[in-house]
Each structure stands twice: as structure tokens, then as C-alpha cells.
Amino acid sequence: MRPKSSAAKPASKPRVAAKLGNQVRIIGGMWKRTKLKVVDAAGLRPTPDRVRETLFNWLGQDLQGLRCLDAFAGTGALGFEAASRGAAHVTLVEQESQLVEQLKRTQTQLDAQAVSIQRGDGLAALRHAAAGSLQLIFLDPPFASNLWESALTAARKAIAPNGQVYLEAPVAWGADALAALGWSLHRHLKAGAVHAHVLRPLAAQSHATAAMAIAGHAPASPSLAQPAGAQP
Numbered sequence: 001m002r003p004k005s006s007a008a009k010p011a012s013k014p015r016v017a018a019k020l021g022n023q024v025r026i027i028g029g030m031w032k033r034t035k036l037k038v039v040d041a042a043g044l045r046p047t048p049d050r051v052r053e054t055l056f057n058w059l060g061q062d063l064q065g066l067r068c069l070d071a072f073a074g075t076g077a078l079g080f081e082a083a084s085r086g087a088a089h090v091t092l093v094e095q096e097s098q099l100v101e102q103l104k105r106t107q108t109q110l111d112a113q114a115v116s117i118q119r120g121d122g123l124a125a126l127r128h129a130a131a132g133s134l135q136l137i138f139l140d141p142p143f144a145s146n147l148w149e150s151a152l153t154a155a156r157k158a159i160a161p162n163g164q165v166y167l168e169a170p171v172a173w174g175a176d177a178l179a180a181l182g183w184s185l186h187r188h189l190k191a192g193a194v195h196a197h198v199l200r201p202l203a204a205q206s207h208a209t210a211a212m213a214i215a216g217h218a219p220a221s222p223s224l225a226q227p228a229g230a231q232p
Helices: 049-059 077-084 097-110 122-128 148-158 175-180 204-214
Strands: 022-025 035-038 067-070 089-094 115-119 134-139 159-169 183-191 194-201
Touching: 035 097, 049 077, 049 159, 049 183, 049 194, 067 077, 077 089, 077 097, 077 115, 077 134, 089 097, 089 122, 097 115, 122 148, 134 148, 148 159, 175 183
Parallel strands: 067 089, 067 134, 089 115, 134 159
Antiparallel strands: 022 035, 159 194, 183 194
């Protein structure tokens, strides 16, 4: 299975009544244990607590000074968690108006001054980010959208040389597919239907070498098997 080209557009989310029956919990930092209300929207898929806890153990408990972008914010759980742990600035980008409204209510509830919220296209936000300007990017697009390759390509320009990307997908991305897009796999876990990855940018020379090695072989695509060398 290969994600669609960068021309693909995010799958529109169904418009629903703003029900607030669900909650997510901030796991660490200054807002630890704070419960955030979540709009009960069809297709909305908050990153599970277990995955977020493991993710931020990988990334580090202290994110002081980092500039972050959550390109498909949804509930905002990832971005608010980063801000709770001291990130200097977190931009949350979301298309669905009712989700944006709830993100703003959460921002007010927390007095999250390091967080900014944009209604718009996550891919466009990635493409418009200044080169090398972000230290942490969250990529969790709708599973029906096939936007992973486009998002990874855009994120590669925006990420700082020492930055990291969190990628959430319904399949595991293997080392070869990632290398073709300029990324190395640092961490991976599977939790239910979710594959969580932490990626780091390959150096320009390593990226070129990987692209040359893969040229003429199968195109970049996520592997359905556990990636070699992945660390749960």
C-alpha cells in the first residue's frame, strides 16, 4: 500500500453536533492529570494514553525551548501535552470548525499561552513552515486520507537537523520507505490498530545515498511487517 501523492487532500471529517462525552488526560508536566473534553465526532481518533505516555518517555519529559507543530491536531492531546512539558511554542492546525472551537476552549481552560491554534490544512502549514524551524512535528492524519508520504515530505524541509517527528499510521513504516523520504526510524510500537513511530531526519548526504540505493527498486511504501531494528 502506497500513500497517495502530495496532491491528495485530507479526507473531510463529518460535521456533527458538538457532544462532549469523551475525555483525554494530560500525562505529564505542569498540567499533569488534567482532563480535557473531546468533541464526540465521527472519525475522531485520539492517540491512546498508553501510546502518548510511551511517546513522551521517548521524546523526553522536558521539552523546554522546543518549537512544535501538530499538523492534524484533532483533540490537541499531543500538542497540549508538549506545551505542558515546557515547549516554547506549539501550533495546532485543524480543519474541522467544531474541533477548532473545542481546541480554543481547552487553550482558555489551561491558559496555554505557548499554544496557537489555526483552522486550516495541515499539509499547507507544513509546507509554509520555514526550513529547519521546528524541533518536533506531530503527524497523525485521518487514517482514510493516505497523506503520510506527502506529510513526511513536507515535514522533512521544516524539521531542524536535530529535530524529531512523531508519525501515527495504521501500518508500520519500514526503514527503506522512510530513508527514501529522508528519515531514519528511531522508535516504533504497535498498540491495537495504531503504529507509532519516532523519526529523525537523515543527513543530506545520507538521504542522497539512500535515494540512490533505492532507485530502480520498489517505490517507497510502508511495510506491513514490524520494521527491522525497531525498538518498542
